[in-house]
Amino acid sequence: IPDGITNIGYGTFWGCSALTSVAIPDSVTNIGNYAFYGCSALISATIPDSVTSIGSYAFNGCTVLTSAIPDSVTYFGSHAFYNCSALTSATMGNGVTNISDYVFYNCRSLISVTMPDSVTSIGDYAFYGCHALTSVTIPENVTSIGDYAFSSCTSLTSITIPDSVTTIGSYAFYYCRFLASFLFTGDAPAIGPYAFKTSPATLYYLPAFASTWPSTVAGRPAVCWNPAFSPTSPTRFTSGKFGFTLTGNPNLPVKVEASTNLASHIWTPITNATLNSSGSLSVADPASSSLPVRFYRIVWP
Template sequence: MKKKLLLLCVVLMCSLSSYGQSGQIGNISWNITDSVLTISGTGDMPNFNINQQPWYSYRYNIMRVVIENSVTNIGNYAFYNYLNISSIELPHSVTNIGDGAFYGCSGIIDIEMPNSIINIGRGAFHSCSKLANITIPNSVTNIEDIAFVGCTSLTSVEIPDSVIHIGAGAFGSCSNLKRIKLPNNITNIEINTFYYCTSLIKIEIPSSVTSIGDGTFTNTTNLKYVDVYWNEPISINSPVFQNSNLSNAILIVPTGTKALYEAAPVWQDFGTIIERPIPESVSIYASLLVGSSLLLEAEIIPSNTIYQDVTWSSSDVAVATVDATGQVTGVSPGIATITATTDIGGKTASFKVKVKEGVIGIRSDATANSLIDESNVNVSLIDRTLTVNTPDKETIKVYSMIGTLIYSAQKQEGKQTYFVPNLSKEIYIVTGSSGWNAKLLNK
């Protein structure tokens, strides 16, 4: 009899597992089906202890979390150490992510926060070691202590100007974080905020900051640039940059303030202190064409601007991607805008790229975003004879496949023919200054 009863219990448990689990906590309902935990209802999810969530028994089976609209709060420790969660959906009703809510969720790769969140709680994403991408919306005002500690895959994070408080150790031990620009409305940088960010290269600190806590940049051993905007250096203690090799770093200061920083404790320890001319503009031009790829270069004016770095982005990576060097690659037919943004000053220049099968059309005037209708372009190359039929007066150029300029000519409106000497039976790139290019075989 006991054996039969035990068998019945096992069968019953298997049956329940196959159909999922569910429950109710106040106004909040939860349900687990096919490894997806769905939480619905209205108002705040309650706070929990680290191992007392109602779905705790199923923590190893949960791979995806969906919070439905009308839930306003992610409770403290709601998913503490749920190692197999890889995807989270948050609704626009959520305003608070509680303390330790996703602590130790090492399977999460990226998370999109809705533009409703105001507070990111203490340790909310602590030790999310695979978290590589996170967008902090401009609704957020508070990032609490140790919120992102140990997010070792995080390479960059944009903190919006809406943020007025970043807690102690918030980004500590983010060992792959390379750049950080602090928001313009923050006044205090708490202790240990970026400690042990060993890949950090560049820090930008706004003039609104009045104090920097000890240990903030401890062991930022690859630090190369620190940009500051105070007309008079603020007083800081030496532990702020402890073990950060300041003798190898450059401090960039406002024009006319170099002598003040050279005389200020700690700031004077930087190996180089330079005054910063601010970029007036940036333009993009092409320097290399390789098949369906195009290498863009950004030119910053004035040319003596100290910090020349730009960040590249594509409006649609499904159409065209761009890497950190400006290399654009066509992915699928369509139009994407490629933008270069100066890391200092935020000046931008853009290209519109049309990707077609075998052809990328691109306009190289950074001030004009219009793209030529390529139905008006007819180009052929036969036995070193180049025929171009376009409606514009423009400059025609012929490049080798490694980007060497071979031939250039001025073209009048309509159809024109050119003899291009020294061409082999190879593929060449032909461009027009009105914004088109084509890959042609010299038959």
């Protein structure tokens, strides 16, 4: 593609099934709808930082494409990377407000995705079938998660839902077979039918929002996440290690971190465990004996 081109138009390379690589010049700002649709042999597409928009179906069916997406892109059309089954990572630039419908559908090699704080909605089927996706951070301004948005993301184990989310669509986390826990940091959102179907998840919420949560939501148990340092169990040194007890609802997942200097903001995990069926956990700090001062905090794992 020659320098000076600013737009790769509608269907420019549609169905070029023998195309294996393409270098997009820095002059290009827009990749249009269907631009590389069905380029099934396209392994590498060098997308420069000048590109801010990728249209609908632009790389749909580019099943061996592995190229990274620059964070300059602020608009993705629906189905933009549909069935790009070799794509491993995706970074979206600040300014993206909507994760479009089907945008990463069946990107089954997608390991990581970075969404900016500007995102307010995650569309229907946006990450459906992203089997390799092990973690995802829902930005703090997202208000809605669409139908089937993360369905069949079989490597997810835990997700935090920010208090901005008011709606979770039907089947949003359907067949997330290993998704064991959600932490909701606000009121109970409106949740569509079968949002967690076939998922083993427990929905955890914070004590401040307990009044809005029933004991069961969309077929899954909802439990207050309330671990705390036990006021009745004394702190102690045992075998040269400083220890203490946490209490709360039974079987809560918890992480305890330690620091030697609060001003440094450096925290080191010392345990990542679960309260027992009686609602307690004994914690010992293996590094405490050699340190004059130690601070501890409880965080969501």
